[in-house]
Amino acid sequence: MDRRGKGVVYAGIGWTVLFAVMSFYWAAGGMIGVESLGGAVYEKALERDPEFAAIVWATGFVKLAGAVLLLLLLGRRGSFRRLLAWICMVAGVLIFLYGLANFVTISLAGLNVLDFDLSRHAMVWRLVFWEPFWMAGGWLYFAAGRKRIAGVKPID
Template structure:
C-alpha cells in the first residue's frame, strides 16, 4: 500500500475543520448552524444537555478520521493491518462521498418539487453549495489518500 500524502494531509485538514465545527457548536457557537436547517437548527436554539453531549460526541467521532489517516503513514510489518487500513479508508471515503451525493440529490429534488422537505430556502441553499459538497470533498480525500501497489 502507498499513501498519496497530498490527499492524506488534505483529508486530515478537512477532518479537523469538520470536527472543529462540532466543538464550536457544542460550546454554544451559532455561526453556520442556521445553514443546517431542520431539526438540528431548531434543537440548537434551545439545546438540552443531551443534545450538547451528542454534538461533543460527534466532534470526537469525527476526529477518529485523523487517527485513521495518520495510521496510513506508519510502515506496518503486518500485511493484514495494511489491507484492513486500505479497506477501511476506501470504504470511509466512499461512504462520505455517497452521503453527500445522496443528500445533494434529495435536497435538489425537493427544490424542484419532486420531494417535500421541511427545509427553508436559506438552509437549502447552504446545503447545496457548501455542506453536501463538503462531505463529497472529504470522501474524495479519504478515498484517494491510499492506493494499492504491486508487491
C-alpha cells in the same frame, strides 16, 4: 508512499479536523453557521438541548478518530496499512454517497418533488457548501486509501 499520496492523506486529515472543530464549536454553543444546516438540527441548536449537545460532542470525537485513521496510513507496517487503506476507501465511499444522497434529495426538495422542512437559506447552503463538502471528504478518504494501497510493498 510518494509525496502526492502523503499530500492526499494530509488534506484528508485537514478536512477531518476542520469538520470536527465545527462540531466542537457548535456543541459548545456556538451559533455561527448553524442556520445553514436547517431543519431539526437548527431547531435543536436554538433550544440548546443538552442531549443534542452531547451528541454533537460525540460526533466531533468520532470525526477526530477518522483523522487518526488517516494518520495511521503514514506508518510503516505493510499488512496493517493495507487493512487501514481498505477501511479508508470504504469510509470514503460511504461519506461520498451520504453527501450525494443528500444533494439529490435536497435538490428534489428545491424542485418541490419532495417536502423537506428546510428554509431557503439552509437549502442553498446545503447544496452549495455542505453536501459538496461531504463529497470532497469522501473523495479524500478514498484517494488516501487508494494511494496507500499503491504504495504498500508486498511482504516477502
